[in-house]
Amino acid sequence: MSVFTTPAGIATNAADALRRRPGADVAGATFKWLLIGATVFATGFLAVLLAVMVIDGWDVLSDNLGYFLTHGFSQRSAGEAGVWQGIIGSLQVALVTALFAVPIGVATAIYLVEYAQGNRFARIVELNIRNLAGVPSIVYGLLGLAVFVQTIHGFTNGKTVIAGGMTLAALVLPIVVITSVEALKAVPDSLREAAYGVGATKWEVLSRQVLPAAMSTILTGTVLALARALGEAAPLILVGAATGFMTFGDANLAETFTGPYTALPVLIFSFARQPGADWGANAAAASVVILVLVLAVNGLAIYLRNRFEKQW
C-alpha cells in the first residue's frame, strides 16, 4: 500500500494503515544511541581521569594527608614535600584575580549592553573580546611579564602574587565580559520598560531591576572563570610563581601579596618533573587537592547564587 493513502483508504483499512512499522525510524534510533555513546564516553573519560588521580595519589592521601596539606615544598624527598604554600598562593592569586577581573569585566559588559546598545563601537569591541577569549594562556603570561612585572614594577613589586593575579585577571577578563554581556542581554526588555514606565531613571532601572535579574548568571560565569584561573600554570610560571623551594620568610599574610609565591598547578608541575614514583604520587595528590578546591569554589558560587535569587 502506498504511504499516502487517501482519507477514504484509511477509513476502510484503518488497522493496517495505522500499524506501527518496525524499522520506520532507523536513523532516529541510531542517532539516539550515538548521543548516548558520546555522553558515556565523555563522563567515562572524566571518571577514569579522576580514578587514576586518586589511585596514584592514594599513598599520600591516605597516610600523609595532614602533613601534605600543611607543609611547604621540599627538594630533599617526596615525603617531606607539601602543598601548603600552593593552597595559600592559589587562593591569594584567585582573590587578586577576582578583585581585578570582576569589577572591570562586569562594568565593561554593562557599558556594552546598556549604554553602547549594540552600536558599531560596541559590536567591534565585543567581537574582539570574543577573540581574546581564545588567545592561549601563555600569551597572557608574556603580557604579564612585560606589563605587570616590568612596566608597573612599582605597583606590583615584580614577580609577586599581585602580578600573578593581574595576569590571570587579564586571562579571564574576556570570559567574565562575555558571560556578563549574555546575562544582561537575557534580561527581557519588558522589565526595563516596566521600570522606565513608572518613572525610574537609568540608574534605578540598572541597579534595581536589570543587575539583580542578571546577577545570578553573572556570578556563575564569573566563578567558572575563576575556576579556570585556579587551574592555570603556564602564565604563572612566566610571571614568577616559584617552581622549587621557596619561603615566605617572616612575612605576614598581607605582606606575602608582594613577595614570592607559588600556586597549586605550578606545584603539580614541579612535582611531576621530579624523578621517581613517590613524586608522581605527590603530583596526583596535589591534583586531587586542586580539584576539591575548585569544587569548593563552585559550591560557594551556587550557595551565593541561591541566596541572591531568594533575597531579590
Added chain:
Amino acid sequence: MTPEEAVMTQESDASVPEVSEPGASRSGEAVGALASPRPRIDVSGAATPEGRADTQTVFHCDDIHVYYGDFLALRNVSLDIAAHEVTAFIGPSGCGKTTFLRCFNRMNELIEGARVEGSINYHGVELYQDEVDPVEVRRRVGMVFQKPNPFPKSIYDNIAYGPRLAGAKRSELDDIVERSLTRAALWDEVRDRLKTSAYGLSGGQQQRLCIARAIAVQPDVVLMDEPCSALDPIATGRIEELIAELKTEYTIIIVTHNMQQAARISDMTAFFSVQANEMGQRTGELVEYAPTSLIFTNPDDPRTEAYITGRVG
C-alpha cells in the same frame, strides 16, 4: 462621559470655541477634523501656553514624524487628546499606532536610533525639548504594556516600586498599595497574599497589577498598548470595565487590534493606515480621527470604512 457631554464641557471651558483645522492642509488631519461635529479647540490661536493649559486638551500633537534610523515609521500625524476621555488607536499591523503611543511618554527614545520630529504639547509644555526630563514625563504619563510585565518581586513591591522612586514615605506605602489595587479591582483577590510573588497571579490578574502599578504614581495619563491581547475574554472584560472606571480620574490612550473593543470603550478613535513607498518602506499615517460613534457608523474616509467593515486588514 459621552461624546455629547465632552462637547458641552469643551464648549463651556474653551476660551476660543472656534471650529478650525490647524492642519487643514494635511490630508489625514483634515479628514478627521472635518468629519468631526465636535468643536476643535483652536490652539494655534492661543498665543500663550497658559491659555492652552486652561482647556481640556492634554496633548496637542502637530505634524509628528517618527524615524527609526533612516526608516520613516510614521508621518504627518496631528491630533489632540482630550482629558478624561478614552482615545483609541486602531489600524492594521505596522501602521505605527504603537510607535505613536510611545511618543507620549518619550518611551521611543529608549530604542536606539529612534527619532521624533514635530511637536507634542503636553499642558502647554513642549515634550520634545532638552529642558524636559523624560523621567518626569513618564511619572505623569504611565504605561501598560502588551504582555503583562510585573517585576519579579512581591505584589506589594510591584505597586510600591514607583511611589518609592518618587520619594513616598514608608508610612504612606501601605495606603498607596491598597488604594491602587482597589482602583484596579484586584485588592479583594490579593489582599491576603501581598507579600507573595507577582508571578503567581494569572495573566489577567498580572495585567490588572500592571495597571495598578501604573496608577500608583498618580499619573495624569495612562497609555495602554494592546493591554488585552494576551488575555482571555473574561479577563478582557474586566480590564474594559476597569478602563471605563479609570477615565473619571485619568486620561487614557489605548492601542487595540480589536475594533469591537475600541467601539465599546473609547470616546475618540484614530484610525491609522500604512502605505508602502516605491522603496518598499511601509510608513504609517493617520487617516481619520473622530468620535468613536462616528468612526464606526459613518466614517468619512473610504479606507476607514473598508477597515472597520472587514474588507481590508
